Amino acid sequence: MLVELVTTGSELLLGEITNENSRYLSKELNALGYSVIYHTTVGDNPQRMEQALRTALGRVDMVITTGGLGPTQGDMTKIIGARIMGLPLEYHPEIMDSITEWVAAHHGSRVLTENQKRQAMIPRGAVSFANGAGTAPGVAIQKNGKILVHLPGPPSEMRWMYKNRLKPWLMQHFKSQGYIQSLYIKIYDMGEAFIEEKLMDLVKGQSNPTMAMYARPGYVEVRLTAQAATMEAGQALLTPICKELQRRLQRTAVSYNNETIADVLGREITMRHMTVSAAESCTGGLVGSFITDVAGASDYFRGSAGTYCNEMKHKILQVSQETLDTYTEVSSQTAAEMAQGSRRLYGADIAVSTTGIAGPGGGTEEKPVGLVYTGVAGPWGTVTHKDVYPGDRMEVKRRAAVRAIYYIVQYILENSK
């Protein structure tokens, strides 16, 4: 079944908030096997709202709106929806009672405004969904083979209404849409185009499963999606491709689904009962922060020495003055000594270091903004990497930090069984 989400509210068109409702409903509905093929956002303008709803009902089977069900004059979604579907609005005293109770319980007043009473108006013959997280009831209208659903706009209310009202209603009234299984693979050391050449033949010309690729800060994400009648059947379509992919990307650290590279580090380090530490210059602490985003990191992470100035690189990490004078702080030599210094200082098995030019200033002809040296020191010696990252200061820091953690994992995978 094809679905369009129509979200309303000038907050979205003014760019004050991101459209979290569309993201949430898309993820939920796709998992149920519905195909969300359009998102539309329109403001509190009756004509445009009506046009948007008519367009949507003309090109999909089910339209779900969020927002515009509140008690204020601007809230008109339900009224316009009823007009388009050719249904009169009818007052439901029992809905009014539950609204009154909710207001009493949460605002301690039993006196309702005229506007609040409008919330108890429901299109004739429509299903109304009682709202357990607010006052505005949801509505579902079925007519001429089309379904029009209205949900409230505040994300917490909307999520409550979906989970407790719309989802059960959909599962009860419409036969299973089948399931969509997705597998996400994050690859940290190859470009999009290169990966496509490496993997595309796996799904070339196939419509099930399909492959898609996204450039993310510091890595590329590959998505494999299979559609099947059951979850098991979907998994059965993905497993062989996943195996082949692992074979082709052998020795390359990848993470799956919601795993971050810091999760992979935690897994690989814990498996080997090792500890890790860091020394950060241009990343300023972001490497340590990413590593400690993982619950339980305290079991293997000793800490990160932020040495933002040369004096501290020398004093805390014992980077030799000679190295700093000869090669400057942005060099593979300094990166190497920083990693070795962090390893000594924290008594860690493996230490990683970053030193570079995050920008916007400080770049030169031979040392441009985005140039970052990463060092990894451990039981198998010290290795350094040189990268030039695109993007602004925060982007460079982020890419450098993600990559630094990747280089630790790579160091482990290449040297240890």
Add this chain to the structure above:
Amino acid sequence: MLVELVTTGSELLLGEITNENSRYLSKELNALGYSVIYHTTVGDNPQRMEQALRTALGRVDMVITTGGLGPTQGDMTKIIGARIMGLPLEYHPEIMDSITEWVAAHHGSRVLTENQKRQAMIPRGAVSFANGAGTAPGVAIQKNGKILVHLPGPPSEMRWMYKNRLKPWLMQHFKSQGYIQSLYIKIYDMGEAFIEEKLMDLVKGQSNPTMAMYARPGYVEVRLTAQAATMEAGQALLTPICKELQRRLQRTAVSYNNETIADVLGREITMRHMTVSAAESCTGGLVGSFITDVAGASDYFRGSAGTYCNEMKHKILQVSQETLDTYTEVSSQTAAEMAQGSRRLYGADIAVSTTGIAGPGGGTEEKPVGLVYTGVAGPWGTVTHKDVYPGDRMEVKRRAAVRAIYYIVQYILENSK
């Protein structure tokens, strides 16, 4: 001028990411006085994409697309846009050269895939925007009184292209749209309700400027918006309110517009020719990372000592074993000694420390998850703060890091003229 944003990519329709591009462009374009009246999201489906673009061009003056300019087969936006506008695509060797250079600089290879060559195809007569943050050039087509703009999809590339290419182009080629001036004030130590009481009478009953308030992680954001024919006129509406607001929030650190609390720290520290350092346990390096997000931080930031385990708190920061044994690492005493230790280690004027329980594990009856002690040590003595932050592990880290930087600023404002 009426604008529609058409964002592409099945990742949006699958609910894998929120639509950050639409939020960013809406905010920027509204500030320039353009009216963004529709957001549309469509997947990598040629027919639907064409339909969405035709619909958009039929109802607004300017359509801006993001996504679908990459080197993979799925990337088709530019091709469909050119077809709709009736323009042939032409190969531009000079664009190919810059792409080749970029790939060489960032992936160390001069060999391009066939797919990458497609990025150098530009619709005849279109303006092409060289991409300084990636390979895909942007495109702007003007025909029959309509404007069609294509920008790349990855948010960092898209932002770079808007700031450095599209925005200047718009300001040069189109007369002023009238201006919407917004002033954003971030307040770090008061709740929404309290702030509303303090400020709401300033704009009560006014429609220009208007005030809105949003709860953000670690602070509350107040938005004042004025509409006027010129920037000066808009500013003239906001200035008196801003002045009054500064008077009412005296001695409370606030940041304006895109300023972060780390920007404020940089401003206040630089003004006083002071230096700052940190010592981090539960924030894992995020305080140092936030401070170094500010360009030029190297002038006043000495570094952050990540001491994730007690042994390092003692060894690197000289937190006394007695303190750790008597009060544990999550205590105001430890926070105080950590800050003093960091100040000594880095020879900084002021040092901040964080120690707490980020969760999900480790919480107890009297020391729950979210409990964080912050210490500030400097020329005016040592102060500590105790907070309990809501949210998951990353949420707690984020709130604690933002607040820690705020506490440094507060320490400076309260003690120094």
